[in-house]
Amino acid sequence: MTSSDLYPVSRLAAVQEATAKAGLDALLLTPGPDLRYVTGYDAKPLERLTCLVVPASGEPYMMVPRLELPAAEASPASRLGLEFVAWDETDDPYAVAAKRLGQAARVGLADRMWAMSSLRFREVLPGAEQVLAGTVLRDLRTRKSPAEVAALREAGAAIDAVHRQVPGFLRAGRTEREVGRDIAEAILAAGHATVDFVIVASGPNGASPHHDVSDRVIQAGEPVVVDIGGQLHNGYCSDSTRTYCVGEPPADFAAYYEVLRQAQEAACAAVRPGVPCESIDAAARDVIAEAGYGEYFIHRTGHGIGIETHEEPYIVAGNAEPMRPGFAFSVEPGIYLPGRHGARIEDIVVCTEDGGERLNDTPRDLVIV
Structure with missing residues (x-):
């Protein structure tokens, strides 16, 4: 390419x-x-x-x-x-x-x-x-060409390679900033030209969707939300979130994480040409609301991606624009319990002629390290 x-x-x-x-x-x-x-x-x-x-x-x-x-x-x-x-x-x-x-x-x-x-x-x-x-x-810009999809697929593979290394960076006693530094180096080593963002949100920081990194020390038994992305030399971007737990997770966290996994799966399965963008948001939101966590899903389900990490189309209630082949966007529902913890699962998805293709393939089950 x-x-x-x-x-x-x-x-x-x-x-x-x-x-x-x-x-x-x-x-x-x-x-x-x-x-x-x-x-x-x-x-x-x-x-x-x-x-x-x-x-x-x-x-x-x-x-x-x-x-x-x-x-x-x-x-x-x-x-x-x-x-x-x-x-x-x-x-x-x-x-x-x-x-x-x-x-x-x-x-x-x-x-x-x-x-x-x-x-x-x-x-x-x-x-x-x-x-x-x-x-x-x-x-x-919203309808990606085959070459653009290939570039996003390359970016997805590069950030997946970083997520596979994250369990080796996470352990009790390290700070978020220390883990974030290791991740940033891995993003560049995986082929990105720039590191656009590194979120390492442990424990209660996980309830802040756009937390960055801090000097907070990660504790045993805590969930950690890791949302990372960068830009390849060709200009196209990566963005993927996985949630980890350092040791056995709290029981209430494990329960709602499974709800979140099902919600993300439902939203990805709903992608196909002709369906309104807002219906992808609804597919995730309905699962979360039915389980009683609706008030804790506080952002849209996704955003377009290409040469910008955030661009159109936006996967949000009120956007009735129909999906078209070539649309590339994130599917990233989250559940956030203020003062306690949070979780998010994010893949980049491309609308194809007959459905959707995920460009990230690391495990979506809770990773316990």
């Missing part, structure tokens, strides 16, 4: 077509996931403007600081036939872009564009309505 598979030349034309169809005069994509998705260029986010301009008609071009020109030309963006408009330190790149755009009435800004850039574009294009580029890119 090459960068041309993940970031095909045809994507730019598809984006330009979608821009025109959305009634926009241009998309303005600064460094971040939108720019990388369209071009493959993982540009540095700097105070100096780098911006891909995709007009609804006419030739796209990229504004780049002259000192960043070699990096842009060495990136996958060079395959797209783009004009690189290099600007010097005394130039105003916003004014240059505005002059080339002319009387633009509506422009789409990268969803992660810095406010300083957004406001400067507003100054130089005072008559242009600004909307999110995500409204144009959404349909393209």
Whole structure:
């Protein structure tokens, strides 16, 4: 799998077509996931403007600081036939872009564009309505190509390799931070370019879904929630959660963990084309609620994943969008008892033509170490 598979030349034309169809005069994509998705260029986010301009008609071009020109030309963006408009330190790149755009009435800004850039574009294009580029890119980004699914499958295998090592890191007397340090090293060793997050949540910290790590010492008999992920060199992300217990678990924990396992299984089994995204959430939530733990499941069941760890589609009540082949997302129900402990099980799942494929395959049963 090459960068041309993940970031095909045809994507730019598809984006330009979608821009025109959305009634926009241009998309303005600064460094971040939108720019990388369209071009493959993982540009540095700097105070100096780098911006891909995709007009609804006419030739796209990229504004780049002259000192960043070699990096842009060495990136996958060079395959797209783009004009690189290099600007010097005394130039105003916003004014240059505005002059080339002319009387633009509506422009789409990268969803992660810095406010300083957004406001400067507003100054130089005072008559242009600004909307999110995500409204144009959404349909393209949510439906993963076979190459993108392969990249996510590779990321899933890499993070699975780390989870298989976690039992060797966990033991009573170690701090969460010590365990987290070992996990972070393992994430890089498994082939990730970056460590995006490491959650090691022991005992009562397990009831905080987005706990990080702390100097808390792990005790015997405590559950530990381990949620980890990173980004591969190709830009695609991993994200997987497993729950462990250092010694025999408390009886009440073991009881609701089995409920959680069944809920996660039900949600994964519900994935197929045409079903509303919210029905996947309901499949997990109903199992948990029927067992009496509904108030302790305090977040959505899942989020999309690709070149961002969290992106659309979101698996949550109120999202009636039908599943389509190529949707890739997490299925991660959790149960959290404040002040006591918590548990979560998370896999990345891809909607296929006739069901769903899990991209993580480490055991989902409670792992006792």
